[in-house]
Amino acid sequence: MTNSASSMGSFSEKDNRFRFVIAGFCFLLVLVNYLDRVVISFAIKPIELGFDIQDGAFGMLMSAFAVGTLATNGVSGFLLDRYGVKVVWSFALFLWSLFMILQGLVEVFWTFILLRVLMGMGEGANFPAMNRALVDWVHPKELGRVTSLVLLGVPLALLLGGLILAPAIISIGWRASFICLGIMGAILGVIFLIIYRQPSNKVLSNSSQEDVRGKVALRDMFLNPTLLATAWSFFAFGWVLFFGLTWLPGYLEETFDMKLESIGYFSTLPWAVSLLFMPLAGWCSDWIMRRTGSMRSARVHLIWICQLVAVMFFIPVMFVNTATSAVAFVSIAIGFSMAPNSPYYSICADLFPGRTGVATGFIVTFFSLSGVVCPTITGWLAEGEGGFTMAFTALCVVVGSAAMGMLFFARDEAAPTRAVTNAS
Template sequence: MSTSSPQLAAQPHQMSRYRFVIAGFCFLLGLVNYLDRVVISFAIKPIQSDLRIEDASFGLLMSAFAIGTLSVNAISGFLLDRFGVKIIWSIGLFAWSIVMILQGFVEIFWMFIALRVLLGIGEGVNFPAMNRALVDWMKPSELGRALSFSLLGVPLALLVGGLVLAPLILDVGWRWSFIILGILGAILGFLFLFLYRQPPTGQADATPVEVDRIPLRSLLMNPTLLATGWSFFAFGWVLFFGLSWLPGYLEQTWDMKLDSVGFASTLPWALAILLMPIGGWISDSLMRRTGSTRRARVHLIWICQLLSVLCFIPVIFVESVTWAVVFISLAIGFSMAPNSPYYSICADLFKRRAAAATGIIVTFFSISGVTCPIITGWLAQTGDGFSGAFTALCIVVASGVLGMVFFATGRVDSRNQEIKS
């Protein structure tokens, strides 16, 4: 049993200014991570033309990435808790940068799929590592806000993708766009390797021996963590639809040109950038006042996801591209707003195994990354446009709302109280 006490959470190393450097690194790495992911969604037509594939095959290409992340999410969390952020995150950084560059030279569809799987393996380390780093360095009272800031790299990448990547693809082609992003990732990897340092000895987190004493079943059988994982699957469905198919939806349904698609597709992510810090601030404020994970994290998640569903439903019926963009922007913005509370739940319930807990919920997220692009592409190709795809999206997100309402109690089993000590 660990002898650590809650007072250790406020030790000087966590109060130092270096914690803001950590948050900055997390933001930049999340930004580059998602720039790598989003570039392919703006290159749908040129890639389809070069490789002679259709929507269903492109959906398979998108899902190949998520297969890679799915294979490594859970195990990376345990490795991060065991060996620390610097070693594991550095390996992932250089792996995904090299593979990103190699994609620029691919000529065969199945080779592209293999590289997308490898890219996913490299990038699958990112979010468990981010949560582990922030839990190590930030004060509990500011964790939600730190997470919301660091996670802004996700919508910002999608916002920048619309404004920068679409013109870049038009100017230099999709292949050089991939190569440039791979080089950028490698540069950031070297900076991270030389500047990141592990938290000093004496932190509130467990040693490797203490980590091993916390059983895996404590995580896998926790109703709140499992409900959070399923809700994160639904969150991922929305995100992967926006990342993979929003530009294609605007092009195919409304005959928009690529430059117009680039602008319209930035609006949901611009709104997300505004709402995510608000979500983190509300969550931390409620946590300070109530000390309740359910009130501060769970309720915020299901309310925002319910609002997202209510905004997606009209998209099925609208006959104007303007209203379609408005409702999609609101829906994605509301869905993204409680992003940081998902990660905060892992830290609230399993501080010493925060990376492992994060790896579990991100595994759910990655499953949506496998299924959403394929199912969306199949529904778009075989059904009446994207109506079926939006219907499926609404059903998935609504199920996540119900899971959080009825199963996410915000408590840890009393038999495993050492996890919270």
């Protein structure tokens, strides 16, 4: 039986109340993390003018950040499981906030690129740390819906970006905006460092068959079919997210000759739909888990069904003739793709409660890899004769293959365990 279905005791009343504080902090840190990530998208022209660079050099900035996160996703998981959330997450938060501030101060372009890489390395710990904290604090029967609420910080940051960050850049400049966001993160880091603690009854979130028999060897973790299928599916999830972040405005502008004001409005709709779909999916996942005790029914089926529905809505985008229809189909497709965000993290906790940090770092590494690959391949395909039709075709192939991978390879059983050697 998976961890989410295990019979566990009850949190102390103090811990029971404090878990809401932890969940609230996780939400705030996810929100600030993504505001830090997306602010550069609203400052393209000011940054290019400030450093006297062109679009190609600016693309290097986007890739530099993704390379940084890719470098630390997996490592942060090991550190979280060994040293705990308080030490690792607070250090990472101060690190990326410092580099955020420094970006607003430097005058040399190559120094700016280096700071983007270092900032990405700090932010690479964010989502493994979030999942480790929630697994430590939240009862398994409500983990899915709490995680989905925490992860609303992602689409909310994307939705608020055009409402808050763009006016801030216009009024105080991009450098001051970067510095303000960095200071905000540092302040949250101080508060987090002061109040965060491990739950007094931590055994609730860590007790499982895995802990009784010994920790899972790393080889067994990384070759586990369910985790591998989940990682590829999360790669496809990232492909859709990064497509929306980097190419959706360009698609609307180039295909339908839309004006910037209209693009800003229409490009927020997918994230508004995601804000609605994500908590619904988290609630459904936990409800099915309580009724069936089956990870495959509660997590796996929800993921592949949502991804398949997303493909079904992406396909018509290649044939529509109006911007309104395109935005409607894209918004629903991205909404369904984003909906099962929390079940990915829940699968890591279900399979490897004692090594949730490592498992989460593993799948998030695939997510970060999509951030490196998707923008480049999409741009290359969009420049061809087929335009964005080929780009959407590639997206559908990636997401469709991920859905089939979850359907056929994700099993409903805990990972096999063996004694962990020093080498692992």
